Amino acid sequence: MLSRNEVKYIQTLRHKKNRDEEDVFTAEGLKVISELIEADFNLKKIYALKDWLDEHTDIENAVEITEDELKKISNFKTPNKVFAIFRKKTAEQIHGLKNKITLVLDGIQDPGNLGTIVRTADWFGIENIIASTDTADIYNPKVVQATMGSIARVSIVYTDLKAFLSNNKIVVLGAVLDGENISAIEKLTESLVIIGNESKGIRNEIQPFIHKKISIPKKGNAESLNAAVAAGIILAKLVS
Amino acid sequence: MLSRNEVKYIQTLRHKKNRDEEDVFTAEGLKVISELIEADFNLKKIYALKDWLDEHTDIENAVEITEDELKKISNFKTPNKVFAIFRKKTAEQIHGLKNKITLVLDGIQDPGNLGTIVRTADWFGIENIIASTDTADIYNPKVVQATMGSIARVSIVYTDLKAFLSNNKIVVLGAVLDGENISAIEKLTESLVIIGNESKGIRNEIQPFIHKKISIPKKGNAESLNAAVAAGIILAKLVS
Incomplete structure (x- = not known):
């Protein structure tokens, strides 16, 4: 009752x-x-x-x-x-990021896209996602359902990315338009991988924290690649 | 007026x-x-x-x-x-499939997903998509807009997949759960790549037409991978 x-x-x-x-x-x-x-x-x-x-x-x-x-x-x-x-999980509940691949989301604003990214991360065994404060809310009821349970296994913490990256000691990869071809990148066991907003990319104030710029080569004419698709392609390359 | x-x-x-x-x-x-x-x-x-x-x-x-x-x-x-x-473009307007990678969609029912697949295909320079008749309608006004212009460069033809594959002479790759690890697959210049429905996979009557089964290895616990993400990972591997 x-x-x-x-x-x-x-x-x-x-x-x-x-x-x-x-x-x-x-x-x-x-x-x-x-x-x-x-x-x-x-x-x-x-x-x-x-x-x-x-x-x-x-x-x-x-x-x-x-x-x-x-x-x-x-x-x-x-x-x-x-x-x-x-x-909600608190930032303290995030397990250490050492010896792991972690996704860093910079301004992913589409809730459906965020749900797909969480499921993709779960597929590749990624445990943690660090998201900028303007990234869509994973706790929106529709996103919670769209993750199909992956929200139970992938922890998301929202934080000021600039502050977070300033204190970070793990190698940072960033997906940009003019980086090294992803097909030449070796398998990795530890890194932060920044995925930017689909139309704007990784924002300027975050770019200096990237140690290695990577790119998904464009063969055709599409203006941009969906952020979840980009995350999937990069994780497939780094993890498997 | x-x-x-x-x-x-x-x-x-x-x-x-x-x-x-x-x-x-x-x-x-x-x-x-x-x-x-x-x-x-x-x-x-x-x-x-x-x-x-x-x-x-x-x-x-x-x-x-x-x-x-x-x-x-x-x-x-x-x-x-x-x-x-x-x-609409007619089937006759589809350019030959020889010396090209072509996507074959088997029952992709989510319109948003279809739009993302078309954009992903356009990113990788794929010119043609063959879709089962129960795949979402690319000409739905919302899908047309969601492709962001990629519909102009990627031709989609809806057809009976079984009949189409019976007459086909190009090597057919199919994304399944128990195929060869995609990371071991070489770059290709000609093939049909079948992407199945996210929850049901490639349907039984289509499976016999697959010459080579491929898989995106699962490291974590997600139940399935979004079909557009799967298409992106496979195309990235085959094309770049």
């Missing part, structure tokens, strides 16, 4: 401002929620239909709700049995 | 059925339209504001319209000066 106030509170979490203030995000559906729980995300509260609860008797902070109540709090037209509020 | 009937006719072209019957598609905005004209697409009619027409006095089949009229026929909230109806 959901009180009117609880419904209202949950609905406020559709807005980034409120999620940020509360330091939480919401997720829905069997698959994404079970992967987040499995990945030890801190579960604040879970709202579920009776049949889901009957199968998950060990879950704490659970509230039984009706289909109608689920519809009120869901962000989707066809909700799927369970809705949960999780605490 | 637009008659009410003409507005109605143009609005019917928002539906695939009507576009197919008329064998046309619509495009909007300065960039996409000028690239389509440059690529010698057959222009059936163009509707434009006075200032655009003043700069393009050599265009035939042009009708001057007002901003209000443009809003009525446009598919977008903020139309951009010009709207055009083009004839």
Whole structure:
């Protein structure tokens, strides 16, 4: 049973401002929620239909709700049995970046693209993504779902990239238009790989932090390459 | 000046059925339209504001319209000066596939994904895409715009893949989960590369036509790789 106030509170979490203030995000559906729980995300509260609860008797902070109540709090037209509020990961929870490939996103503004990048990172076993503060919000309910559970395995931290890169000791690769052909780059076990905004590229104030400029050679006439596609091509080359 | 009937006719072209019957598609905005004209697409009619027409006095089949009229026929909230109806390319207009890499799409159903694939193909200089009849419609107005002009340079033909592959003499690569690691594949100058549906893969009846199975190795736990990302990784490897 959901009180009117609880419904209202949950609905406020559709807005980034409120999620940020509360330091939480919401997720829905069997698959994404079970992967987040499995990945030890801190579960604040879970709202579920009776049949889901009957199968998950060990879950704490659970509230039984009706289909109608689920519809009120869901962000989707066809909700799927369970809705949960999780605490975000904090920067401290990011595991060390040593001996790992880490993606650094500079101004990726399209939420769908960000979701695809997170899934691509997960495919290649990338554990961490550092994102500029103007990168799309991974905790937007639609992006959470679009990652199809990969959000449970890839940690994203939003931070001031300039400050972060100033204190960094790992070699930094940057995808630019005039760098070394990616096909000549060797497999790597440790680096930061900066992916810039699709139309603007990596911004000027970040460029000086790049140790090695890399490029995906253009054979045709497309104006730009989708940022998720570019990230996939670079990770495939570095990781496999 | 637009008659009410003409507005109605143009609005019917928002539906695939009507576009197919008329064998046309619509495009909007300065960039996409000028690239389509440059690529010698057959222009059936163009509707434009006075200032655009003043700069393009050599265009035939042009009708001057007002901003209000443009809003009525446009598919977008903020139309951009010009709207055009083009004839689709026919299968006969596809240039030969010999000595070229050609993408074959088997059931790519997400329109956004298809637009990204067309742009990625254009980046790597791919001229032709053969798509199964259940692949998303490239002539959907939103996809046309999403290709950002690449639709002018990459030809897409929809056909029965089974019949097409039965008559094909070019080596066929297929992206599957248990193929040869893509990093071991050599650069190629001629082949068909089949990309399957993201969740279902290449369908069973198409699999026998694959001469060489290739895979993008998975290091992490993502369930699947976005089809456009997969196409980009494979093309980067084959072409550059």
